[in-house]
Amino acid sequence: EKAGYKHFMLKEIYEQPQAILNTLRGRVLPEEGEVIFEESGITQDLIKKTKMVNLVACGTSWHAGLVAKYWIEKWVRIPVQVDLASEFRYRDLLVDDSWLTIPISQSGETADTLAGLRIAKDHGSTVISICNVVGSTITRESDGTIYTHAGPEIGVASTKAFTSQLAALYLLGLFMAKARGTLDQKAIKEKIDVMLEVPGLIEEELKAWHNRAKDLSCEFSQYPNFLYLGRGLHFPVALEGALKLKEISYIHAEGYAAGEMKHGPIALIDKNMPVVCLAPQDHVYEKLLSNIEEVRSRRGIVISLGEKGDEKLKKLSKELIEVPKVDDRDVNPFLYTIPLQLLAYEIAVQRGCDVDQPRNLAKSVTVE
Numbered sequence: 001e002k003a004g005y006k007h008f009m010l011k012e013i014y015e016q017p018q019a020i021l022n023t024l025r026g027r028v029l030p031e032e033g034e035v036i037f038e039e040s041g042i043t044q045d046l047i048k049k050t051k052m053v054n055l056v057a058c059g060t061s062w063h064a065g066l067v068a069k070y071w072i073e074k075w076v077r078i079p080v081q082v083d084l085a086s087e088f089r090y091r092d093l094l095v096d097d098s099w100l101t102i103p104i105s106q107s108g109e110t111a112d113t114l115a116g117l118r119i120a121k122d123h124g125s126t127v128i129s130i131c132n133v134v135g136s137t138i139t140r141e142s143d144g145t146i147y148t149h150a151g152p153e154i155g156v157a158s159t160k161a162f163t164s165q166l167a168a169l170y171l172l173g174l175f176m177a178k179a180r181g182t183l184d185q186k187a188i189k190e191k192i193d194v195m196l197e198v199p200g201l202i203e204e205e206l207k208a209w210h211n212r213a214k215d216l217s218c219e220f221s222q223y224p225n226f227l228y229l230g231r232g233l234h235f236p237v238a239l240e241g242a243l244k245l246k247e248i249s250y251i252h253a254e255g256y257a258a259g260e261m262k263h264g265p266i267a268l269i270d271k272n273m274p275v276v277c278l279a280p281q282d283h284v285y286e287k288l289l290s291n292i293e294e295v296r297s298r299r300g301i302v303i304s305l306g307e308k309g310d311e312k313l314k315k316l317s318k319e320l321i322e323v324p325k326v327d328d329r330d331v332n333p334f335l336y337t338i339p340l341q342l343l344a345y346e347i348a349v350q351r352g353c354d355v356d357q358p359r360n361l362a363k364s365v366t367v368e
Protein backbone atom coordinates (compact mmCIF):
# COMPACT_ATOMS: atom_id res chain seq x y z
CA GLU A 1 0.00 0.00 0.00
CA LYS A 2 3.04 2.26 0.33
CA ALA A 3 3.74 1.40 -3.31
CA GLY A 4 7.39 0.62 -2.58
CA TYR A 5 8.03 3.76 -0.55
CA LYS A 6 9.44 3.43 2.94
CA HIS A 7 6.81 5.70 4.46
CA PHE A 8 3.41 7.11 3.52
CA MET A 9 4.85 10.57 3.92
CA LEU A 10 7.42 9.96 1.19
CA LYS A 11 4.81 8.41 -1.08
CA GLU A 12 2.57 11.41 -0.53
CA ILE A 13 5.40 13.85 -1.22
CA TYR A 14 5.95 12.09 -4.54
CA GLU A 15 2.22 12.13 -5.29
CA GLN A 16 2.11 15.92 -5.30
CA PRO A 17 2.24 16.48 -9.07
CA GLN A 18 -0.81 14.23 -9.41
CA ALA A 19 -2.61 15.66 -6.40
CA ILE A 20 -2.19 19.21 -7.70
CA LEU A 21 -3.24 18.17 -11.20
CA ASN A 22 -6.34 16.45 -9.83
CA THR A 23 -7.24 19.59 -7.92
CA LEU A 24 -6.91 21.69 -11.08
CA ARG A 25 -8.65 19.21 -13.35
CA GLY A 26 -12.00 20.28 -14.75
CA ARG A 27 -11.69 23.69 -13.12
CA VAL A 28 -9.74 25.65 -15.68
CA LEU A 29 -10.45 26.64 -19.24
CA PRO A 30 -6.96 27.66 -20.31
CA GLU A 31 -8.09 28.95 -23.72
CA GLU A 32 -10.78 31.19 -22.27
CA GLY A 33 -8.71 32.21 -19.26
CA GLU A 34 -11.44 31.08 -16.95
CA VAL A 35 -11.84 29.18 -13.68
CA ILE A 36 -15.00 27.20 -12.99
CA PHE A 37 -16.15 25.82 -9.66
CA GLU A 38 -19.17 23.66 -10.24
CA GLU A 39 -21.21 22.70 -7.20
CA SER A 40 -18.91 24.59 -4.86
CA GLY A 41 -21.42 27.26 -3.92
CA ILE A 42 -18.99 29.94 -5.12
CA THR A 43 -20.66 32.39 -7.47
CA GLN A 44 -19.69 35.66 -9.11
CA ASP A 45 -22.45 37.41 -7.15
CA LEU A 46 -21.09 36.16 -3.87
CA ILE A 47 -17.62 37.44 -4.72
CA LYS A 48 -18.95 40.81 -5.89
CA LYS A 49 -20.62 41.48 -2.56
CA THR A 50 -17.73 40.24 -0.41
CA LYS A 51 -15.94 42.95 1.58
CA MET A 52 -13.63 40.73 3.61
CA VAL A 53 -12.19 37.29 2.97
CA ASN A 54 -11.83 35.42 6.23
CA LEU A 55 -9.57 32.36 6.18
CA VAL A 56 -9.78 30.14 9.26
CA ALA A 57 -7.63 27.05 9.81
CA CYS A 58 -5.07 25.24 11.98
CA GLY A 59 -1.50 24.10 11.45
CA THR A 60 -0.42 23.44 7.91
CA SER A 61 -3.84 24.43 6.58
CA TRP A 62 -3.36 27.81 8.26
CA HIS A 63 -0.08 28.18 6.36
CA ALA A 64 -2.00 27.62 3.11
CA GLY A 65 -4.29 30.44 4.18
CA LEU A 66 -1.33 32.74 4.79
CA VAL A 67 -0.06 32.13 1.27
CA ALA A 68 -3.52 32.81 -0.14
CA LYS A 69 -3.64 36.20 1.58
CA TYR A 70 -0.73 37.39 -0.58
CA TRP A 71 -2.36 36.07 -3.75
CA ILE A 72 -5.87 37.34 -3.13
CA GLU A 73 -4.90 40.81 -1.90
CA LYS A 74 -2.59 41.24 -4.89
CA TRP A 75 -4.96 39.95 -7.54
CA VAL A 76 -8.40 40.83 -6.16
CA ARG A 77 -7.75 43.89 -3.98
CA ILE A 78 -10.04 42.64 -1.22
CA PRO A 79 -8.71 42.58 2.35
CA VAL A 80 -7.97 39.08 3.57
CA GLN A 81 -7.60 38.11 7.18
CA VAL A 82 -6.14 34.77 8.16
CA ASP A 83 -6.92 33.40 11.56
CA LEU A 84 -5.86 30.48 13.63
CA ALA A 85 -9.17 28.79 14.34
CA SER A 86 -8.34 28.46 18.04
CA GLU A 87 -7.92 32.25 18.26
CA PHE A 88 -10.78 33.17 15.97
CA ARG A 89 -13.33 31.22 17.97
CA TYR A 90 -12.66 32.98 21.26
CA ARG A 91 -12.37 36.57 20.06
CA ASP A 92 -14.93 39.37 19.95
CA LEU A 93 -15.45 39.16 16.22
CA LEU A 94 -16.36 41.81 13.69
CA VAL A 95 -17.73 39.26 11.22
CA ASP A 96 -20.95 40.14 9.36
CA ASP A 97 -22.78 39.11 6.22
CA SER A 98 -20.37 41.02 3.97
CA TRP A 99 -17.63 38.57 4.94
CA LEU A 100 -16.82 35.39 3.10
CA THR A 101 -15.45 32.81 5.52
CA ILE A 102 -13.27 30.04 4.14
CA PRO A 103 -12.33 27.28 6.58
CA ILE A 104 -9.40 25.28 5.24
CA SER A 105 -9.06 21.70 6.45
CA GLN A 106 -7.63 18.50 5.08
CA SER A 107 -9.70 16.23 7.31
CA GLY A 108 -12.82 18.35 7.61
CA GLU A 109 -13.04 17.28 11.26
CA THR A 110 -10.70 19.65 13.10
CA ALA A 111 -12.59 20.81 16.21
CA ASP A 112 -11.33 24.39 16.32
CA THR A 113 -11.90 24.96 12.60
CA LEU A 114 -15.40 23.55 12.86
CA ALA A 115 -16.16 25.80 15.83
CA GLY A 116 -14.85 28.81 13.89
CA LEU A 117 -17.08 27.90 10.96
CA ARG A 118 -20.15 27.75 13.20
CA ILE A 119 -19.40 31.10 14.80
CA ALA A 120 -18.83 32.78 11.43
CA LYS A 121 -22.16 31.39 10.24
CA ASP A 122 -23.89 32.67 13.35
CA HIS A 123 -22.58 36.14 12.45
CA GLY A 124 -24.20 35.88 9.03
CA SER A 125 -21.08 35.11 7.00
CA THR A 126 -21.33 32.83 3.99
CA VAL A 127 -19.04 29.83 4.49
CA ILE A 128 -17.29 28.06 1.63
CA SER A 129 -14.82 25.47 2.86
CA ILE A 130 -11.72 24.04 1.26
CA CYS A 131 -11.52 20.41 2.23
CA ASN A 132 -10.06 17.07 1.18
CA VAL A 133 -12.59 14.66 2.69
CA VAL A 134 -15.94 14.30 0.97
CA GLY A 135 -18.87 14.40 3.36
CA SER A 136 -16.79 15.43 6.41
CA THR A 137 -18.42 17.55 9.11
CA ILE A 138 -16.91 20.82 7.90
CA THR A 139 -18.22 20.24 4.37
CA ARG A 140 -21.67 19.32 5.67
CA GLU A 141 -21.94 22.50 7.70
CA SER A 142 -20.60 24.83 4.99
CA ASP A 143 -22.71 26.62 2.39
CA GLY A 144 -20.43 25.12 -0.21
CA THR A 145 -17.08 23.35 -0.56
CA ILE A 146 -14.20 23.48 -2.97
CA TYR A 147 -12.71 20.02 -2.68
CA THR A 148 -9.03 19.40 -2.94
CA HIS A 149 -8.53 16.14 -4.79
CA ALA A 150 -5.32 15.08 -3.07
CA GLY A 151 -6.62 11.57 -2.33
CA PRO A 152 -6.34 10.03 1.16
CA GLU A 153 -3.45 11.42 3.18
CA ILE A 154 -2.19 8.83 5.67
CA GLY A 155 1.07 10.34 6.94
CA VAL A 156 0.37 12.51 9.95
CA ALA A 157 2.51 15.32 8.53
CA SER A 158 0.51 17.04 5.84
CA THR A 159 2.25 17.26 2.45
CA LYS A 160 0.13 16.71 -0.64
CA ALA A 161 -2.94 18.08 1.13
CA PHE A 162 -1.06 21.37 1.63
CA THR A 163 -0.01 21.84 -1.99
CA SER A 164 -3.51 20.80 -3.11
CA GLN A 165 -4.99 23.44 -0.80
CA LEU A 166 -2.64 25.94 -2.39
CA ALA A 167 -3.87 24.86 -5.84
CA ALA A 168 -7.50 25.31 -4.81
CA LEU A 169 -6.77 28.71 -3.26
CA TYR A 170 -4.81 29.81 -6.31
CA LEU A 171 -7.79 29.02 -8.52
CA LEU A 172 -10.13 30.71 -6.08
CA GLY A 173 -8.00 33.85 -6.25
CA LEU A 174 -8.24 33.85 -10.04
CA PHE A 175 -11.98 33.23 -9.93
CA MET A 176 -12.36 36.21 -7.61
CA ALA A 177 -10.14 38.40 -9.81
CA LYS A 178 -12.36 37.58 -12.76
CA ALA A 179 -15.57 38.27 -10.82
CA ARG A 180 -14.27 41.62 -9.59
CA GLY A 181 -12.59 42.55 -12.86
CA THR A 182 -9.24 43.14 -11.14
CA LEU A 183 -7.26 40.97 -13.57
CA ASP A 184 -8.01 40.95 -17.27
CA GLN A 185 -8.53 37.80 -19.27
CA LYS A 186 -5.00 37.76 -20.58
CA ALA A 187 -3.50 38.00 -17.09
CA ILE A 188 -5.76 35.22 -15.82
CA LYS A 189 -4.90 33.07 -18.78
CA GLU A 190 -1.19 33.53 -18.11
CA LYS A 191 -1.64 32.66 -14.46
CA ILE A 192 -3.54 29.51 -15.40
CA ASP A 193 -0.85 28.55 -17.89
CA VAL A 194 1.97 28.89 -15.38
CA MET A 195 -0.03 26.96 -12.79
CA LEU A 196 -0.55 24.13 -15.28
CA GLU A 197 3.22 23.90 -15.69
CA VAL A 198 3.79 23.37 -11.97
CA PRO A 199 3.02 19.63 -11.72
CA GLY A 200 5.46 18.87 -14.54
CA LEU A 201 8.16 21.06 -13.00
CA ILE A 202 7.79 19.30 -9.67
CA GLU A 203 7.92 15.92 -11.38
CA GLU A 204 11.19 16.88 -13.06
CA GLU A 205 12.81 18.12 -9.87
CA LEU A 206 11.63 15.61 -7.27
CA LYS A 207 14.52 13.18 -7.63
CA ALA A 208 17.15 15.93 -7.48
CA TRP A 209 15.51 17.58 -4.47
CA HIS A 210 15.30 14.22 -2.77
CA ASN A 211 18.98 13.51 -3.37
CA ARG A 212 19.93 16.93 -2.05
CA ALA A 213 17.80 16.33 1.03
CA LYS A 214 19.52 12.99 1.62
CA ASP A 215 22.96 14.60 1.39
CA LEU A 216 22.02 17.44 3.68
CA SER A 217 20.39 15.14 6.21
CA CYS A 218 23.73 13.42 6.88
CA GLU A 219 25.32 16.75 7.61
CA PHE A 220 22.51 18.41 9.56
CA SER A 221 20.52 15.78 11.43
CA GLN A 222 22.29 16.41 14.75
CA TYR A 223 21.72 20.13 15.13
CA PRO A 224 19.27 20.92 17.95
CA ASN A 225 17.81 24.08 16.42
CA PHE A 226 16.91 25.39 12.97
CA LEU A 227 15.69 28.74 11.77
CA TYR A 228 13.71 29.19 8.52
CA LEU A 229 13.49 32.62 6.91
CA GLY A 230 11.43 33.99 4.04
CA ARG A 231 9.66 37.12 2.90
CA GLY A 232 6.33 37.64 1.17
CA LEU A 233 4.89 34.42 -0.22
CA HIS A 234 7.93 32.61 1.15
CA PHE A 235 7.27 33.62 4.74
CA PRO A 236 4.42 31.10 5.16
CA VAL A 237 6.54 28.57 3.29
CA ALA A 238 9.25 29.12 5.92
CA LEU A 239 6.67 28.51 8.66
CA GLU A 240 5.61 25.32 6.93
CA GLY A 241 9.20 24.11 6.50
CA ALA A 242 9.87 24.65 10.20
CA LEU A 243 6.64 22.90 11.20
CA LYS A 244 7.48 19.85 9.08
CA LEU A 245 10.91 19.59 10.68
CA LYS A 246 9.74 19.96 14.26
CA GLU A 247 6.81 17.59 14.01
CA ILE A 248 8.59 14.61 12.51
CA SER A 249 12.23 15.00 13.60
CA TYR A 250 11.61 16.66 17.02
CA ILE A 251 14.26 19.24 16.24
CA HIS A 252 13.30 22.68 17.47
CA ALA A 253 12.66 24.83 14.42
CA GLU A 254 11.22 28.28 13.97
CA GLY A 255 9.93 29.95 10.87
CA TYR A 256 10.28 33.70 10.74
CA ALA A 257 9.59 36.58 8.42
CA ALA A 258 13.17 37.44 7.47
CA GLY A 259 12.64 41.11 8.27
CA GLU A 260 11.73 40.21 11.82
CA MET A 261 15.03 38.50 12.48
CA LYS A 262 16.68 41.58 13.89
CA HIS A 263 13.81 42.00 16.32
CA GLY A 264 14.80 38.98 18.33
CA PRO A 265 15.83 35.68 16.75
CA ILE A 266 19.15 37.09 15.57
CA ALA A 267 20.27 36.70 19.18
CA LEU A 268 20.15 32.93 18.68
CA ILE A 269 22.45 32.79 15.70
CA ASP A 270 25.88 31.29 16.14
CA LYS A 271 27.96 28.61 14.45
CA ASN A 272 25.57 25.92 15.60
CA MET A 273 22.48 27.39 13.97
CA PRO A 274 21.49 26.22 10.49
CA VAL A 275 19.37 28.91 8.86
CA VAL A 276 17.24 27.87 5.90
CA CYS A 277 16.81 30.93 3.68
CA LEU A 278 14.19 31.08 0.94
CA ALA A 279 15.71 33.42 -1.61
CA PRO A 280 14.12 33.49 -5.07
CA GLN A 281 14.98 36.50 -7.21
CA ASP A 282 11.71 38.29 -6.54
CA HIS A 283 11.03 41.88 -5.44
CA VAL A 284 12.44 41.23 -1.95
CA TYR A 285 15.51 39.28 -3.06
CA GLU A 286 17.96 42.02 -2.11
CA LYS A 287 16.36 42.30 1.31
CA LEU A 288 16.74 38.59 1.80
CA LEU A 289 20.40 38.76 0.78
CA SER A 290 20.97 41.38 3.49
CA ASN A 291 19.42 38.99 6.00
CA ILE A 292 21.77 36.26 4.78
CA GLU A 293 24.71 38.61 5.34
CA GLU A 294 23.50 39.17 8.88
CA VAL A 295 23.36 35.42 9.46
CA ARG A 296 26.81 34.95 7.98
CA SER A 297 28.39 37.65 10.07
CA ARG A 298 27.23 35.72 13.16
CA ARG A 299 28.64 32.50 11.67
CA GLY A 300 25.22 30.94 11.20
CA ILE A 301 25.10 28.11 8.66
CA VAL A 302 23.24 29.30 5.56
CA ILE A 303 21.23 26.68 3.66
CA SER A 304 19.55 28.51 0.81
CA LEU A 305 16.77 27.68 -1.59
CA GLY A 306 17.10 29.78 -4.69
CA GLU A 307 16.88 29.91 -8.42
CA LYS A 308 19.02 27.76 -10.65
CA GLY A 309 22.10 29.61 -11.77
CA ASP A 310 22.05 32.13 -8.93
CA GLU A 311 25.81 32.31 -8.42
CA LYS A 312 25.61 35.20 -6.02
CA LEU A 313 23.37 33.26 -3.65
CA LYS A 314 25.54 30.17 -4.05
CA LYS A 315 28.60 32.11 -2.89
CA LEU A 316 26.79 33.39 0.17
CA SER A 317 25.48 29.96 1.17
CA LYS A 318 27.06 26.91 2.71
CA GLU A 319 24.51 24.85 0.80
CA LEU A 320 22.14 25.76 -2.00
CA ILE A 321 19.06 23.80 -3.04
CA GLU A 322 18.18 24.80 -6.56
CA VAL A 323 14.61 25.52 -7.60
CA PRO A 324 13.56 26.22 -11.18
CA LYS A 325 12.96 29.80 -12.18
CA VAL A 326 9.43 30.38 -13.42
CA ASP A 327 8.03 33.28 -15.46
CA ASP A 328 5.55 34.16 -12.75
CA ARG A 329 6.88 33.75 -9.21
CA ASP A 330 3.39 33.67 -7.74
CA VAL A 331 3.59 29.87 -8.13
CA ASN A 332 6.80 29.67 -6.09
CA PRO A 333 5.14 28.38 -2.91
CA PHE A 334 4.47 25.07 -4.66
CA LEU A 335 8.09 24.74 -5.70
CA TYR A 336 9.77 25.94 -2.51
CA THR A 337 7.66 23.83 -0.17
CA ILE A 338 8.59 20.43 -1.56
CA PRO A 339 12.36 20.51 -0.96
CA LEU A 340 11.59 21.53 2.63
CA GLN A 341 9.24 18.56 3.06
CA LEU A 342 11.98 16.26 1.76
CA LEU A 343 14.61 17.85 3.99
CA ALA A 344 12.43 17.33 7.07
CA TYR A 345 11.66 13.79 5.97
CA GLU A 346 15.29 12.77 5.42
CA ILE A 347 16.46 14.38 8.65
CA ALA A 348 13.74 12.54 10.57
CA VAL A 349 14.68 9.24 8.91
CA GLN A 350 18.33 9.88 9.70
CA ARG A 351 17.39 10.38 13.35
CA GLY A 352 15.43 7.14 13.39
CA CYS A 353 12.05 8.78 13.97
CA ASP A 354 8.71 7.21 13.19
CA VAL A 355 7.93 9.54 10.32
CA ASP A 356 4.35 8.49 9.64
CA GLN A 357 3.30 8.41 13.29
CA PRO A 358 5.15 11.17 15.13
CA ARG A 359 4.80 11.18 18.89
CA ASN A 360 1.92 13.13 20.46
CA LEU A 361 0.31 13.94 17.12
CA ALA A 362 -2.96 12.77 15.59
CA LYS A 363 -3.96 12.99 11.95
CA SER A 364 -7.28 14.54 12.77
CA VAL A 365 -7.61 16.76 15.84
CA THR A 366 -11.27 16.37 16.79
CA VAL A 367 -10.85 17.60 20.36
CA GLU A 368 -9.84 21.01 21.56
Ligand code: F6R
Pocket residue numbers: 058059060061062104105106107108109110113156157158159243244247363364365
Ligand atom coordinates in the same frame (compact mmCIF):
# COMPACT_ATOMS: atom_id res chain seq x y z
C1 F6R B 1 0.92 19.38 10.10
C2 F6R B 1 -0.45 18.94 10.21
C3 F6R B 1 -1.38 19.69 11.09
C4 F6R B 1 -2.72 19.90 10.38
C5 F6R B 1 -3.74 20.53 11.33
C6 F6R B 1 -5.03 20.87 10.62
O1 F6R B 1 1.65 18.61 9.21
O2 F6R B 1 -0.82 17.98 9.59
O3 F6R B 1 -0.83 20.91 11.48
O4 F6R B 1 -2.50 20.71 9.27
O5 F6R B 1 -3.99 19.67 12.39
O6 F6R B 1 -5.66 19.71 10.12
P1 F6R B 1 -6.80 19.78 9.07
O7 F6R B 1 -6.24 20.37 7.82
O8 F6R B 1 -7.28 18.37 8.88
O9 F6R B 1 -7.89 20.67 9.62
